[in-house]
Amino acid sequence: MPDETKDREAPGAVSEASGKKPGSLLTGVAFTYCPGSGCTHGSLNRLLAGIIGELGIRSKVILVGPVGCAEGIVKYIDVDAVEAPHGRATAVATGIKRSLPDRVVITYQGDGDLAAIGIAEVMHAATRGERISTVFLNNTVFGMTGGQMAPTSLIGQRTTTTPFGRDAQLSGMPFHVAEILTRLPGTAYVARTAMNSTANVAVTREAILRALEAQMQDRGFSIVEVMGICPVGWKMTPRDANTHLADQIIGEYPLQLFKDCVGSCDGGTGDGQVGPWTGDGGRGPQG
Amino acid sequence: MTRHLMKGCEAFAEATVRAGCHCFFGYPITPQSEVMEYLSWRLRDFPDGVFLQAESEVAAINMVYGAAAAGRRAMTSSSGPGISLMQEGLSYLAGAELPCLVANFCRTGPGLGGVEGSQCDYLQATRSGGHGGYRLLTLAPSTVQEMVHLTVLAFELAEQYRTPAMIFSDGILAQLAEPVSFDDLLVVTHPKPWAVTGADGRARNRIPRHFFSEASETDGLDPETVARYRAMTGKGPATPLIEAERLNLTLAEKYRRMAKEEARWEVIGDGTDFLLVAFGTIARVCEEVLDWLAGEGIRARLFRPITIFPFPSEALARAAAGVERVHVVEMNEGQMIDDVRIAVGREKPIGFYGRTAGGVLRVGEIGRAITGALARREIHA
Incomplete structure (x- = not known):
């Protein structure tokens, strides 16, 4: 069986360095996320690898990857991993967790994978209170296939399949995953964060730690929706993309702790401990 | 010899349990819903028993994918329309070389069809029902007793060849009650060092393995296949195989081996x-x-x-x-x-x-x- 260290980059690819540090759980395989674009996947992969390493749970973690740009993660983090069919990560994770209840099972999914084709699987996994944790990167677009509209795209957002901007009459309204899952009694932890500032990265880190804690405490389904940027898919510079995230996207998708049943729970009605993050959304206090 | 009067559905379900499969994921569909009804109570007899009624056949087959990846004997059971929904998952299972068992108690078709038994899914079962050109090791019993024996065998062969296997039956055998014995079943298991169980003191496992690098060595392939690849491509011995080709050569070799060793009649x-x-x-x-x-x-x-x-x-x-x-x-x-x-x-x-x-x-x-x-x-x- 081939060893990780033999994995190679695509010939001639200018890949973003994975930034592997000593003790990190990154495999050292070079990231192939759009190089130099500012894509959020790289930093979120690195953050998750750091968290698993820090918790010392490599021997217990099973990572389930999606289909889409986010699938890269299974190559980059040095843990047991399964690549799921498009949208089916939470069903695959359910099969793993039910088989091995004392392991820590994490799915990593994008918004095309989770909010479009995989919404039934995630709704039911959440409703059943599956003891799995989902890290959900929402960049409001299908990235890998070239920037098509996602259920999460904003009204007016120009994509390759909404060249005149998303029209609600034609294509419906933006899909709010965190708000919907919060209302399901099976969820133990629901938060929405972003990765666009040092403060927000710290909040994301705390949220993922908390989501994993919810799983390890056997509380139910946990999910962190991380708002990210896709400058290539959005056809923006990284700087403009970050401005767009702070000015437009976070307006539609407020960064918030929706539900936290770690330690104790009110029965999971969604009326538990909720509130806005102290994180600044990348542009100063919002009041 | 103890004999029980059992419906095909229930005898099949009991056979999976006797074969050491304690992991079931399924979705109701006539004419085989009794399989999951039976297992809903039967699997409670085992500390490691996993029974889950999924939200769809799509979810069910992917739960099987997860459980099989985790190294468990896992199975699902359905009929025509449900089996169609599972084809994507079956393609992934075949591509990931994961052993599992799927039963198709065939009804009439195409479309919704009717619940009476038929054999109208023969082509789907034998010709790569999903995308990608894979095959399922497919066993077609003609009696309830034979279904019991072939079910136990199917798990063994699935593990031996690292492939999804199928029991191909129909609504008649599903509903037919016959005397059946579970004595003297030969249960053979194969080790699963490839399973994802948490990388505890070992290099990590990855499923499917071919997905994880852009090129790979030739280990695991028989010399004849490697020689064929070299001849086709004119590549020297140091050149790694392209992953997609490595997977398909591996599968083709596996299917040739099955044809040689496992044909039964x-x-x-x-x-x-x-x-x-x-x-x-x-x-x-x-x-x-x-x-x-x-x-x-x-x-x-x-x-x-x-x-x-x-x-x-x-x-x-x-x-x-x-x-x-x-x-x-x-x-x-x-x-x-x-x-x-x-x-x-x-x-x-x-x-x-x-x-x-x-x-x-x-x-x-x-x-x-x-x-x-x-x-x-x-x-x-």
Whole structure:
């Protein structure tokens, strides 16, 4: 069986360095996320690898990857991993967790994978209170296939399949995953964060730690929706993309702790401990 | 020997338990919902028992994918429309080389069809029902007792070959109650060092392995396949295989090995007037058709494929060598005829009789259809 260290980059690819540090759980395989674009996947992969390493749970973690740009993660983090069919990560994770209840099972999914084709699987996994944790990167677009509209795209957002901007009459309204899952009694932890500032990265880190804690405490389904940027898919510079995230996207998708049943729970009605993050959304206090 | 009177569905479910499969994920569909009803209480007998009613067949097969990846014996059971929804998952299971068992208790089709038994999913089962050109090791029992034995065998072969396996049956056998014994079942398991269980003091495991790098070594492939690849590409021994090609060469080699080692069949009777070919439920009806034909002065023999993938081609060729004519009977419109034609060659006439309405074809009906076709020297394909 081939060893990780033999994995190679695509010939001639200018890949973003994975930034592997000593003790990190990154495999050292070079990231192939759009190089130099500012894509959020790289930093979120690195953050998750750091968290698993820090918790010392490599021997217990099973990572389930999606289909889409986010699938890269299974190559980059040095843990047991399964690549799921498009949208089916939470069903695959359910099969793993039910088989091995004392392991820590994490799915990593994008918004095309989770909010479009995989919404039934995630709704039911959440409703059943599956003891799995989902890290959900929402960049409001299908990235890998070239920037098509996602259920999460904003009204007016120009994509390759909404060249005149998303029209609600034609294509419906933006899909709010965190708000919907919060209302399901099976969820133990629901938060929405972003990765666009040092403060927000710290909040994301705390949220993922908390989501994993919810799983390890056997509380139910946990999910962190991380708002990210896709400058290539959005056809923006990284700087403009970050401005767009702070000015437009976070307006539609407020960064918030929706539900936290770690330690104790009110029965999971969604009326538990909720509130806005102290994180600044990348542009100063919002009041 | 203890014998129980059980429906095919329930005997199948019990057989999976006896085979050491304590992991079931499924979704209700007639005519086999009793499989999951049975397992919903039966799997509670085991500390490691996992029973989950999924939200769809799509979810169910992916839960099987997860459980199989985690190293468990896992299975699901369904019927036509549900099996169609599982095809994506089956393709992934085949591509990831994960062992599992899927049962198809076939109903009529296409579309919603009806709940009566048929064999209308033969092509789907034997020809790569999902994308990508994979095969399922597919076993077609003709009695409830045989279903029990083939179920246990299917788990063994699935693990041996690292492939999804299928029990291909129908709504008739699912609902037919027969005396059945679970004595003397031979349960063989294979180690699963590849399973994702948490990388505890070892290098990590990755499923599917071919996905995880852009190039790979030739280890795990037999020298003949590697030599074939070298010849095809003109590449030197140091050049890694392209991953997609490595996977497909691995699968092709596996399917060739299955064809050589795992083809199973039965020949009943020794008449030489013609050869009857039938599988599954209708094959046992055809056993009686032999007697009916004998009453008409016609001496035939019956060839019954037990595996429909791999199809027992060579055995059928041998069985057909001494007869001038072959007659196929199926509960569909002749989906197996291609396989029979390949086995017996271009020259030999093949007649066919089948019904697609669902339910059992009667002995006299088949007998008269055959004698009529014989008289007309009808050739179907």
